[in-house]
Amino acid sequence: MPKPKPQLPIHGLVAAIVVLLQLPELCVAKTRNKYCNSTVCGNVTISYPFRLATQxxxxxxxxxxxxxxxxxxxxLSLNHGRFYVQNIWYEYSTIRAIDPNLAVDDCSLPRGSLLFWDKGPYSSVFPLSLMYVVNCTKAIKSSLYIDASRCPVNSSGSDPPPDSYVYFLGERTSPRDFDESCRIEATVPVIVQDISGFSTSDIYEKLLKPGFELSWTFGFKSQQASPIDALLGDLEYALQSYIDSFIHYLFKGPHIAAHASYYAPKSTYILCLQxxxxxxxxxxLPGIICLIGLVIYKWRRRHLCADDTIEEFLERQKDLMPIRYSYREIEKMSNGFKDKLGEGGYGSVFKGKLRSGYFVAIKLLGKAKGNGQDFINEVATIGRIHHVNVAKLTGFCVEGSKQALVYDFMPNGSLDRIIFTKENKVDLSWKKMFDIALGVARGxxxxxxxxxxxxxxxxxxxxNILLDENFTPKVADFGLAKRFSVDDSIVSLTVARGTIGYIAPELVYKNLGGVSYKADVYSFGMLLMEIIGRRKNMNTSAEHESQKYFPSWIYDRYYHGEDVDLGDVTDDEKIMVKKMVIIASWCVQVKPNGRPSMSKVLEMFETDVELLQMPPKPFQLPFEVATATQSYASTKDQPHDSSTDETSDLLHSSNEISVSIF
Structure with a gap:
C-alpha cells in the first residue's frame, strides 16, 4: 500500500495548470540541453539555463x-549596462553581479545602469533599489547629494574631470530637489532601500563593492528527472490531491490512495462541484468588480483627458532626463504667463524663472495635433539627448489637456530675427554668421x-535655430522629428513633412530617390543660403528678376567668378562667404545622392576654400516647377499644365510648423 502524500487542495490544481502551460518549454529545453556540458569562465561555472555566446x-x-x-x-549584459558576474547559485536560482568600474581600484565611477522594468528574465532580490549618479556643473550643498568622487579632485586622469561635481542621489528624490545644473549619468543598483545617512566610503565599501543579486525563474526547478516524467507525476498528484481533499477531509471518507476501489456517491461529486x-x-467576483471599476475609470479618464496617448507614452519612458512639473508649478515659474515671447500654430511661448534663478522658456501647447504626437516626438527625441548645438529640454508638464515644454531660455531669440528682421536688427559679422552655420551643422x-x-x-x-547669449546656435522644435535605426539608410514616410521653401524635393517627388537624412541636408543648404543673403530665398519684390530666387542668383555669380557686393569686409570674410556658397550649393542638389552627409559638410567647413569645387547647377526641374507653385494663385488664369496643380497640392499637404520665438 503506497504511503499517502501530503494534501494540497487548491495549490495542487494550480500546479497542474502551470505544468501544462509549460509543457512546450520543457520539451524544447530537454532537446536544447541534450548534448551540452557545463563550462567555466574565470571562477564562474556556466551551465543550464545559462550559456556562452561561443557555445x-x-x-x-x-x-x-x-x-x-x-x-x-x-x-552579464542588460539593455542599459554590462556587469561582471561574481557567482551563480543554481540551487537558489540567484546570480550576483558588480559594475565593472567597481572591480578595479581606481577613480572610476559606476556607469552600468539597471532599470527595474528592463531586466529581461531576471527579478530583484530584496533589498535592492536604485540610486542616481548625477554630474553637476557646480557644487551642491544638500544632505540629499552624497559626494561620489573616489579620488581627490586634483588627481590627474580622474573620473569625472576636475571641473565637474559628481554625486549619488536617491531614486526617490523629489523633482523639486533635483538641481538644474545636474544631469543623470547612470542609474546604479544598490543593496539598500535608502542611501540617506551613508557616507561616500560606506556606499562604495558596504553597498556597491559587494555587488547585487538577481534571481531568475524557469519552467522547473531541477534537471535531474525527465521533464516528461515530472509532468506526469505532478499532474497525477495534483488531480489526486484535489479530489482526495474533499472526500477525505470534508466528508471523512476513506483515502483514495489507500482504497483504489473506493467510489464516492454521485451526491458527493455534485457537492464537490458546487x-x-x-x-x-x-x-x-472581487476581480470582476475591480475590472468594472477600472473600465469606468478609464472611460471617464478618456473623456477628461483627450491626450491619453501621452500618458501611456510617459509610463513607458521611465528614463527621461527632463523633470515633470505640475501645471501649478508651470504657472508659478512663468509668473502667471505674463511675459510672452512669441506665438505660433503650436501655441504660445512665455519667459519663466526657476527657483534657482535660472531663466527658462515655457512653450504652452495649444490643442494637440495627431493625438499628442507632436508632444511625444519632442519629449522622446530631445528629452534623451544633450549637445551644445541642440536645444535642451529641462522639463515638461501634462495635466489633462494642459501640455507644456520647458527649455533653456535663449536671450537672442531665433535666427530668423537676426537675418530677416529690419527693425532693431542685430548686425553680426560674417565670422559670427559662419560660426552659427558651423554650429547648426554640428548639431x-x-x-x-x-x-x-x-x-x-x-x-x-x-x-527653429535658437541663439543663446553668445549667439551659439541650438537646433530646436522636434515636433516633426522621426527616430530611425542607425542602420536605416532609407526611411518610410506616408506624408510629406516640413516647411515650403526648405522641404527636400524627394519628399514630394518620389521618383527622385528614397527619403533619408539627406532631407535634413537639403534644408540645411536652404538655411545656409538665407544666412548668406540675410534674406528669404524667394523674394518676389526684388528689383531684378534674376534676384528673386537668391540661391540661383548667388550660384551664377560665384560660378562665373563675378564679384559680389558684401560691403566693408576683410579678405578672410570673403573666403568664409565663398565657402558657405559652395557648401550650400552642394547641399541643395535636387537628387539626394548628389548631396553630402553632414559629416562631409563639417569636413568642407574645415577645408581650404581653394580645394572646394562648385557643384553642378542644382536648380533644375522638377524643382523649378515646385518654386513656381508659390505664385500659382496669382497666375491661375494663365495656361498651365496638370503637373503644376499636382505639385501645388503635394506641397500644401505638408505639415508646416509656425514661427517659434524664444
Whole structure:
C-alpha cells in the first residue's frame, strides 16, 4: 500500500495548470540541453539555463546568454549596462553581479545602469533599489547629494574631470530637489532601500563593492528527472490531491490512495462541484468588480483627458532626463504667463524663472495635433539627448489637456530675427554668421549619427535655430522629428513633412530617390543660403528678376567668378562667404545622392576654400516647377499644365510648423 502524500487542495490544481502551460518549454529545453556540458569562465561555472555566446545554439537559453571577455571575466549584459558576474547559485536560482568600474581600484565611477522594468528574465532580490549618479556643473550643498568622487579632485586622469561635481542621489528624490545644473549619468543598483545617512566610503565599501543579486525563474526547478516524467507525476498528484481533499477531509471518507476501489456517491461529486464553483466565484467576483471599476475609470479618464496617448507614452519612458512639473508649478515659474515671447500654430511661448534663478522658456501647447504626437516626438527625441548645438529640454508638464515644454531660455531669440528682421536688427559679422552655420551643422551631424538612434529633424529653418547669449546656435522644435535605426539608410514616410521653401524635393517627388537624412541636408543648404543673403530665398519684390530666387542668383555669380557686393569686409570674410556658397550649393542638389552627409559638410567647413569645387547647377526641374507653385494663385488664369496643380497640392499637404520665438 503506497504511503499517502501530503494534501494540497487548491495549490495542487494550480500546479497542474502551470505544468501544462509549460509543457512546450520543457520539451524544447530537454532537446536544447541534450548534448551540452557545463563550462567555466574565470571562477564562474556556466551551465543550464545559462550559456556562452561561443557555445553551440542548442546549449542553454538565448535569454540567459553570458559573455567571457578577454580578461576571462564573465559578463552579464542588460539593455542599459554590462556587469561582471561574481557567482551563480543554481540551487537558489540567484546570480550576483558588480559594475565593472567597481572591480578595479581606481577613480572610476559606476556607469552600468539597471532599470527595474528592463531586466529581461531576471527579478530583484530584496533589498535592492536604485540610486542616481548625477554630474553637476557646480557644487551642491544638500544632505540629499552624497559626494561620489573616489579620488581627490586634483588627481590627474580622474573620473569625472576636475571641473565637474559628481554625486549619488536617491531614486526617490523629489523633482523639486533635483538641481538644474545636474544631469543623470547612470542609474546604479544598490543593496539598500535608502542611501540617506551613508557616507561616500560606506556606499562604495558596504553597498556597491559587494555587488547585487538577481534571481531568475524557469519552467522547473531541477534537471535531474525527465521533464516528461515530472509532468506526469505532478499532474497525477495534483488531480489526486484535489479530489482526495474533499472526500477525505470534508466528508471523512476513506483515502483514495489507500482504497483504489473506493467510489464516492454521485451526491458527493455534485457537492464537490458546487463547493468548487462557489469558491471560484468568490475568488473571481472581487476581480470582476475591480475590472468594472477600472473600465469606468478609464472611460471617464478618456473623456477628461483627450491626450491619453501621452500618458501611456510617459509610463513607458521611465528614463527621461527632463523633470515633470505640475501645471501649478508651470504657472508659478512663468509668473502667471505674463511675459510672452512669441506665438505660433503650436501655441504660445512665455519667459519663466526657476527657483534657482535660472531663466527658462515655457512653450504652452495649444490643442494637440495627431493625438499628442507632436508632444511625444519632442519629449522622446530631445528629452534623451544633450549637445551644445541642440536645444535642451529641462522639463515638461501634462495635466489633462494642459501640455507644456520647458527649455533653456535663449536671450537672442531665433535666427530668423537676426537675418530677416529690419527693425532693431542685430548686425553680426560674417565670422559670427559662419560660426552659427558651423554650429547648426554640428548639431545636425550629432542627430544623424551621434545618438543610439538616427534622428531626422524634417523642419530645419531659421525659425527653429535658437541663439543663446553668445549667439551659439541650438537646433530646436522636434515636433516633426522621426527616430530611425542607425542602420536605416532609407526611411518610410506616408506624408510629406516640413516647411515650403526648405522641404527636400524627394519628399514630394518620389521618383527622385528614397527619403533619408539627406532631407535634413537639403534644408540645411536652404538655411545656409538665407544666412548668406540675410534674406528669404524667394523674394518676389526684388528689383531684378534674376534676384528673386537668391540661391540661383548667388550660384551664377560665384560660378562665373563675378564679384559680389558684401560691403566693408576683410579678405578672410570673403573666403568664409565663398565657402558657405559652395557648401550650400552642394547641399541643395535636387537628387539626394548628389548631396553630402553632414559629416562631409563639417569636413568642407574645415577645408581650404581653394580645394572646394562648385557643384553642378542644382536648380533644375522638377524643382523649378515646385518654386513656381508659390505664385500659382496669382497666375491661375494663365495656361498651365496638370503637373503644376499636382505639385501645388503635394506641397500644401505638408505639415508646416509656425514661427517659434524664444
Amino acid at each position: 553551440p545554439p542548442n546549449c542553454g537559453e538565448p535569454r540567459f546568454e553570458l559573455d567571457c571577455d578577454s580578461n576571462n571575466r564573465t559578463v 463547493i468548487t464553483g462557489g469558491f471560484i466565484l468568490a475568488r473571481i 545636425l551631424d550629432y542627430l544623424h549619427q551621434g545618438c543610439d538612434m538616427q534622428i531626422l529633424h524634417f523642419d530645419i529653418k531659421p525659425h
